[in-house]
Amino acid sequence: MNTNYTAIQLQKFASTFREASKIVSQELRDPDLGEVKVRNLYCGINGIFDTQIARNAVDYVSVQLPTLTGVEALGVVEACGEGVVGLSEGDAVVTTRFPSGYRQWNTAPASYFVKVPDTRPEWLVLASTGVSAYVALKQTGALANGETVAISAAAGGLGHLLVQIAKLHDCRIVGVCGGQTKGEFVRGLGADRVIDYKTESVADVLGTEFKDGLDVAVDTVSGSIFDAFLDNIAVHGRLVVGGAAQDLEGEPEIVTAPRIANKLYYKGASVRGFMNGLLTDHWPDARTWLFERFAAGDIKVTFDEPQFKGLNGVYDAVDRLLSGRSMGKVVVDLS
Structure with missing residues (x-):
């Protein structure tokens, strides 16, 4: 397996996310105790947050440069470290932890991930x-x-x-x-x-x-x-x-x-x-309610029409969201 992957890294503070960051190569490591290694398939775009991060203007996030970026991602567990309970290889999972989104792979504590029924991007949108x-x-x-x-x-x-x-x-x-x-x-x-x-x-x-x-x-x-x-x-x-x-x-x-x-x-x-x-205690009940309603056909997830692919597509997706033209959720296919 390739021992490196690519990710978007914030390298300086600037007025736009595109100006402040670049795509870099990162070492792909195996999971340690309590960790899982996840291959990301989709990421959700949060253009306003990304722009404010690029400007170091998010009061509740202390940005230490350089840092990887992105929040929401759906992927597949490819390996589990010792002591992991509740997740197995092949499981579809979602994370909403910064900086987990704009990267091809993510090795992190299993507690950062939530198991979802399959790899459809709808589960990413519902869980985030x-x-x-x-x-x-x-x-x-x-x-x-x-x-x-x-x-x-x-x-x-x-x-x-x-x-x-x-x-x-x-x-x-x-x-x-x-x-x-x-x-x-x-x-x-x-x-x-x-x-x-x-x-x-x-x-x-x-x-x-x-x-x-x-x-x-x-x-x-x-x-x-x-x-x-x-x-x-x-x-x-x-x-x-x-x-x-x-x-x-x-x-x-x-x-x-x-x-x-x-x-x-x-x-x-x-x-x-x-x-x-500040309301993480309420997330599990919210997911249960949403997942049940989606499975029953009571809730529909709509994706913005332009299709963005790969880490390069993240930049265009951020611009799209900030343009005010998007309708529904903006996501990027990382597979």
Whole structure:
């Protein structure tokens, strides 16, 4: 067997992931006690995270250069070290540990991996982005059946799963996205009202049709969409902050406006930060729920249409996600 493999390594800090990293050769080692050696087949793309890592702008990750990159990967166990329990050679596994994604092989503790039924990339999406969507709604958002839920970036990798999970809880769903094609996609997932922010005012639509009516709102964009969600949060409503894509190009936007306390206090509402890495205890139950619903045909995983292959394809995939044109989950075939 070849004793080397290739991976994307961050070598400096720069404004883009492409500029900050390069493909390098790494030594392929056998697993030690409690480790497994995995051949990666697919990786999931997290373009905003990758860009912020390249800029050393992720507060909760201490980056020591050089470092390998990527988070999500699905692969096959090729060898097990002594003492490994629950995994065997030939098992399909998923990891969501940085830096496990953008590499051909990964030798790491068995605890970093979760066994999945087979090597279809759908399991990668469910075990990573799907878990994030479920935990954001159920744990941070305290979602209850029959509530009204608003979702920004509803056609994206996270958003299209948020819509389906909320629909399976018999919720009324408001999906925000840009363009007719994305709107039709989100409507087909079960959204009751789609707001095309390119042709409609999110604030006007919510203020007219859902005034003070959002029980749960999940925002990953920030800016005016966050403001519109906040203005229309319901009594005891929960606004979940899952990201701030609008702030990617610089420091967070500075605004001059009344503090949000009054908007929350008289409604008994709340703004809640969603950080998936702080909620790991809930991941197993989330996976079980998602896997069962997928097997039953209740949840569909949609992949972005362009097909990216190999580590070189990771760069184009990151650019694709950052372009705002992607629809569904962006993955790269590493096989």
